[in-house]
Structure formats: structure tokens, C-alpha cells
Amino acid sequence: MNITLRQLRLFLEVFETRSITAAAARQHITQSAASKVIAELEAQLGFDLFDRTTRRVEPNDAAKEFHAFAVDVIATMQAATRSVEELIAMKRGKVSIAASPLMVYGLLSGPISDYRARFPGIRFELHELSTDETVESVRAGTVDFGLGAIDAESHGVSATPIYRDGMRVVVNPRDPLAGRQSLSLADLSECDHISLRRFYSVRRTLDQLVADKGVSLPSGIEVGTLTSALGLVRRGAGVLIAPGYVANIAEEWGMRTIRIADLPDDVHQISLIQRRLARPTLAARQFLLELVACLDQSVK
Incomplete structure (x- = not known):
């Protein structure tokens, strides 16, 4: 049995109008074509649906039973069509x-706010995680995508660089270094540092950079998040070397940031992390396009 939506729609029109001619007009087909469609439907079902007279077409008991199922199918398809149309819109x-x-x-925060201002029906679900946890979340399909400073290949996910910035020193505004325009890693070897634990890729990147320069950065406090590190810097507990986007936040919060003279301005790289062969939703794909464009512009 291969009942089509065309057959069901025409059946409902005939059921409602009690006329093949009227139903045909509503469906913009000829009366003979409509009669053929109904005859094909009855042949597939194996029983008649209408008692035909010269003036009317009356639904029989079988048609009345079949009617409820036809209504459900058409309503489901209409709802699905509206759903897709709404999503596309x-x-x-x-x-x-x-x-x-x-x-x-x-x-x-900026790209999300801008996006929702234009598409308020799109809901965002944000998972605040470390880079390693982000990779696992993407691999498991818990999220559409992630952002992170990936420093190694990861099975099952792809990592595409989409943002680059430098590292800066964050200090308390009352720190003697606060007035400096730049510092070298050698200068920083004499400071007391607040550092992240090694499960953060930014910590591993920094360790490799200073090792390549033959410098040691003494750390008196090790923390689990950059938010905690900034809180400690603000209290004057030490200095922090952080990516540029974090340094910008630190300045918003009243701290001072200083350029590191012997590190490149693009030394810190953030990647878009996606599960291989996954196809993001339309809403996610559109947001990604806008996010990449925004981050690319911010680098320039």
C-alpha cells in the first residue's frame, strides 16, 4: 500500500463537500482527475469510501472511520511543514x-546578544568548561560545537583556528609594574605569578613558550579558573599572564595589562571544535558564520 498525501487531501475535500466536482475545484484539478485519484485510493484500501448518486457523494461507514486517520496524517504533515518553515525563518x-x-x-557574549536581538526565538545553551572538558562534550555530541585553545590532536573531533591573540601581563593597578608599557620574560621571572593548573591548555601553551626562552616563572598560587586568577590579581596577590581577550576583561574590571615584548602578538590560538561528520542545526550553522566573521574582524 502506497497512499499519498495527494490522495488523502482529496479524500478530505470530498468528505467535506460531498462532491467530487467541488473537491476538484478546491484542489485545482479536473473532475475526471479527482475521480481517478479517489478510485486509486479505494483500490489501495480494498474497499469503497463513498456511496455515489447522480447528485451527491456520501461517505460510508468505512470513510467515517478512515477520516480520523487521514486528518491526523495531514495535520502532522502541516505541523512538520510549519516547523521547518519557522526554523528556516x-x-x-x-x-x-x-x-x-x-x-x-x-x-x-557580544555575538550571542546581537544574534538573539535579531532572532529572539533562538535559545542558547552554554556549557562553561575547561578545554579538555569541551573536547569531550563535543565528542559526545552534548553540544553543537566548542571553543578552545587546542594543543594536540583529538580523536573524533576537528579543530579549526578561528581567533588569534597575544599574551599580556595582568597586574593590580597599584603594582609597581602598572606603569610599564612592556615587559620581557626575563623581567617576569622576578615576579610572583598566579598560574592555572595544567589541565588548561593556556597553561600548557605558556609553559612551552617560556621553556623555549629558557625562563622560569615562579608561581606562588595555582588556581582552577581564570576568573579566580583575576580575583587574586585584583587583590594584589601576584601577576597573571593571560590571553588577550582575558586581558581586555581585566581592564574592564579595573586592572592594568602590559605587553610582553618577546612573545608574538598572535601566539595564542583559539579553535572551533566540532565533531567529525556531524551536521549542526540551521540555527547553529548561521550563528557560526556570524561568530567567525565577528572574531576575524576583532583580530583585524
Whole structure:
């Protein structure tokens, strides 16, 4: 049995109008074509649906029983069509993202706010995670994509660089270094540092950079998040070397940042992390296009 939507729609029209001629007019087909469609439907079902007279076409008991199922099928298809149309019009949908808390604050909050101003029906689900947790979340399909400073290949996910910035020193505004325009790593070897634990890729990147320069950065405090590190800097507990987007946040919060003279301005790289062979939702794909464009512009 291969009942079509065309057959069901015409059946409902005949059921309502009690006339093949009227139903044909509503469906913009000829009376003979409509009669043929109904005859094909009855042949597929194996029983008649209408008692025909010269003036009317009356639904029989079988038609009345079949009517409820036909209505359900057509209503379901109409709802599905509206759903797709709404999604295409970006009236609703969900975007799920994993990133560190300060990436959400410094890199995602602006693009998300702009996006939702234009598409208020799109809901965002943000998972504030470390880079390693972000990779696992993407691999498991918990989120549409993630952002992170990836320093190694990861099975099952792809990482595409979409943002680059430098490293800066964050200090308390009352620190003697606060007036300096730049510092070298040798200068920083004499400071007391606040550092992240090694499960953060930014810590591993920094360790490699200073090792290549033959410098040691003594750390008196090790923390689990950059938010905690900034709180400690603000209290004067030490200095912090952080990515540029974090340094911008630190300045918003009243701290001072200083350029590191012997590190390149693009030394820190953030990648878009996606599950291989996955196809993001329409809402996620559109947001990604706008996010990449925004981050590319911010680098320039």
C-alpha cells in the first residue's frame, strides 16, 4: 500500500463537500482527475469510501472511520511543514556551545546578544568548561560545537583556528609594574605569578613558550579558573599572564595589562571544535558564520 498525501487531501475535500466536482475545484484539478485519484485510493484500501448518486457523494461507514486517520496524517504533515518553515525563518531553534567561562564573557557574549536581538526565538545553551572538558562534550555530541585553545590532536573531533591573540601581563593597578608599557620574560621571572593548573591548555601553551626562552616563572598560587586568577590579581596577590581577550576583561574590571615584548602578538590560538561528520542545526550553522566573521574582524 502506497497512499499519498495527494490522495488523502482529496479524500478530505470530498468528505467535506460531498462532491467530487467541488473537491476538484478546491484542489485545482479536473473532475475526471479527482475521480481517478479517489478510485486509486479505494483500490489501495480494498474497499469503497463513498456511496455515489447522480447528485451527491456520501461517505460510508468505512470513510467515517478512515477520516480520523487521514486528518491526523495531514495535520502532522502541516505541523512538520510549519516547523521547518519557522526554523528556516529562524523563528526558533537551539544553539549549544561549550567554552571556558571567560571565553563566554569575552568572545561569545557580544555575538550571542546581537544574534538573539535579531532572532529572539533562538535559545542558547552554554556549557562553561575547561578545554579538555569541551573536547569531550563535543565528542559526545552534548553540544553543537566548542571553543578552545587546542594543543594536540583529538580523536573524533576537528579543530579549526578561528581567533588569534597575544599574551599580556595582568597586574593590580597599584603594582609597581602598572606603569610599564612592556615587559620581557626575563623581567617576569622576578615576579610572583598566579598560574592555572595544567589541565588548561593556556597553561600548557605558556609553559612551552617560556621553556623555549629558557625562563622560569615562579608561581606562588595555582588556581582552577581564570576568573579566580583575576580575583587574586585584583587583590594584589601576584601577576597573571593571560590571553588577550582575558586581558581586555581585566581592564574592564579595573586592572592594568602590559605587553610582553618577546612573545608574538598572535601566539595564542583559539579553535572551533566540532565533531567529525556531524551536521549542526540551521540555527547553529548561521550563528557560526556570524561568530567567525565577528572574531576575524576583532583580530583585524
